Amino acid sequence: MKRVAFLYNHDAPHQVAHLAGTMSALASDPGVEVTALVARPAAEAVARRLSGPSEARIQWQHIEMHPVAARFAPLLDRLFPFSRLMTLRANMDLFARYDAIVSSERTCLRIKHQLGARSPQMIYVPHGSGDRNVAHHPALRDFDLHLVSGQKLVDVGLEFGIIRPDNWRITGYSKFDGVDLDARPKLFANDNPxxxxxxxxxxxxxxxxxxxxxxxxxxxxxxxxxxxxxxxxxxxxxxxxxxxxxxxxxxxxxxxxxxxxxxxxxxxxxxxxxxxxxxxxxxxxxxxxxxxxxxxxxxxxxxxxxxxxxxxxxxxxxxxxxxxxxxxxxxxxxxxxxxxxxxxxxxxxxxxxxxxxxxxVDMTAEPASVRGARAIADYVGAL
Known part of the structure; x- marks a missing residue:
């Protein structure tokens, strides 16, 4: 059985919806053991809610930084992602146990750089599909597999050497899954624009x-x-x-x-x-x-x-x-x-x-989370 971890190590939970649906879908695969590695309670709460019935099939593990580093975190987090980096540093032996780690942000690449040959395969799911240069940051080329929302990110990735011809899959935008895109929440007492x-x-x-x-x-x-x-x-x-x-x-x-x-x-x-x-x-x-x-x-x-x-x-x-x-x-x-x-x-x-x-965004009748889960299962199954 292959072991795949989904890493939730950001300061805020805004990236969770880009991973949780795929994590939930992958948890239904009998050939994959799925773990959620969560650094903060807010992210865990959102991930559990979005996992739905699959929550019980996922192993949930809290990851922490060293207590000494935690003392300085409130101050240093104001300047740079100190907590994220220190949490990664404190859990390298844990990360080495997995065949693959799925993340929506690039600080996780510290895992690959520090573990070297012991590193799991690093899988990237962008937290959004914008056009700014964060979509083709040079560091992204160190991911082993890219799951992208549509052809735009493929073209950009190839142009800037971020992806190779064989290490990407178009899987759609999983944050849309389970959301009624035609619904119009009413937030004001009037009907003004x-x-x-x-x-x-x-x-x-x-x-x-x-x-x-x-x-x-x-x-x-x-x-x-x-x-x-x-x-x-x-x-x-x-x-x-x-x-x-x-x-x-x-x-x-x-x-x-x-x-x-x-x-x-x-x-x-x-x-x-x-x-x-x-x-x-x-x-x-x-x-x-x-x-x-x-x-x-x-x-x-x-x-x-x-x-x-x-x-x-x-x-x-x-x-x-x-x-x-x-x-x-x-x-x-x-x-x-x-x-x-x-x-x-x-x-x-x-x-x-x-x-x-x-x-x-490549929209199909098949949910993006299912497409993403299949792409991960196929990838780790071939390792």
């Missing part, structure tokens, strides 16, 4: 630092629209954000009291609803910058608007392909005219949205 403002946390690329408060102020003046302010879950977890790529530091701002209790503004800096597609399904309009969640929104084509707050020649830039799904504006003052014609905006970009979504 709902706008989701979903900025990223990157201190250089995100619009939230320079223009986020202006966005909220606009909707405070426009009660005929509803606003969901739900930035990337990592934005609310740190006071300061630093970008290694752009050498940029920026401070999270506090939402002013005047905006906290308005009936047409919902503020969520990191609840379960911010990661389970409640907001991407509830909104009529997506307002964002560089988050891959736009493709979760576009599972049902609707109006998208992008707020650019950094200098970039984006039109022919491969990292900004998703900005072709809607108008791109430089200032919040340009937003209001688009809101007043949001239905026309949706119609203008529908054909482009359908084309780019199909290129990004």
């Amino acid at each position: 709902v706008i989701l403002y979903n900025p990223h946390f990157d201190p250089h690329l995100s619009s939230v630092y320079a223009q986020g408060e202006d966005v909220l102020d606009l909707f405070a003046r426009r009660p005929d629209f509803n606003l969901i302010f739900a930035p990337h879950v990592m934005y609310g977890r740190k006071r300061w954000h630093f970008s290694l790529e752009f050498k940029t530091l920026n401070r999270r701002w506090d939402v002013p009291e005047r905006l906290e209790s308005l009936p047409n503004i919902l503020i969520d800096l990191g609840s379960q609803k911010s990661i389970d597609m409640t907001y991407t399904r509830a909104a009529d309009v997506y307002l964002g910058d560089v988050s891959s969640q736009v493709y979760e929104f576009l599972a049902r084509p609707r109006a998208t608007i992008f707020l650019k707050s950094h200098d970039v020649a984006w039109r022919d830039h491969p990292d900004y392909q998703f900005w072709h799904n809607g108008p791109v504006i430089d200032h919040v003052r340009d937003l209001e005219p688009l809101l007043d014609r949001w239905q026309a905006v949706a119609a203008d970009y529908r054909a482009t949205q359908q084309r780019l979504f199909a290129y990004t």
Whole structure:
């Protein structure tokens, strides 16, 4: 019997849904023993819930860092992923017991680098299907197998040497499994149009630092629209954000009291609803910058608007392909005219949205989790 572990070692549980369905489906294979390695209770709770009836067939194991490292974690986690790295370091002998480890983020590659010949096969499932350069980070070439959502990530991976012709499978987007993509959660007491403002946390690329408060102020003046302010879950977890790529530091701002209790503004800096597609399904309009969640929104084509707050020649830039799904504006003052014609905006970009979504996510009648589980079973079975 092959032993496969799914590694949940992130600070927040937003990546869990990209793995849990596949883990659940693989647990039904009699030739595979499946273990969930979880570092934090929040991630374990989400993984157990998404595993459904398969929960009992999965071995659940908590992984911890050394107690000395844990003393420094609250401080050092503000600067870099200290807890993630120290948890990996403390559990190398455990990791060596498995034939394969499945992860949705690349810090796990420390396992391969440290264990060398003792390392399990490392399998990568991206936590999103965006267009930024995180999709072709050079470190990703060290994964042994890539399970990707669609042809776009294959083409990008081959172009940048991240994948080889024989170490990838297109398996769809497992986060969609079990989610009614046509449902429209009702979050406000009225039927006014709902706008989701979903900025990223990157201190250089995100619009939230320079223009986020202006966005909220606009909707405070426009009660005929509803606003969901739900930035990337990592934005609310740190006071300061630093970008290694752009050498940029920026401070999270506090939402002013005047905006906290308005009936047409919902503020969520990191609840379960911010990661389970409640907001991407509830909104009529997506307002964002560089988050891959736009493709979760576009599972049902609707109006998208992008707020650019950094200098970039984006039109022919491969990292900004998703900005072709809607108008791109430089200032919040340009937003209001688009809101007043949001239905026309949706119609203008529908054909482009359908084309780019199909290129990004391969949707079939077979659930993505089942496709992913079969790909892993076939891979480890051949080891």
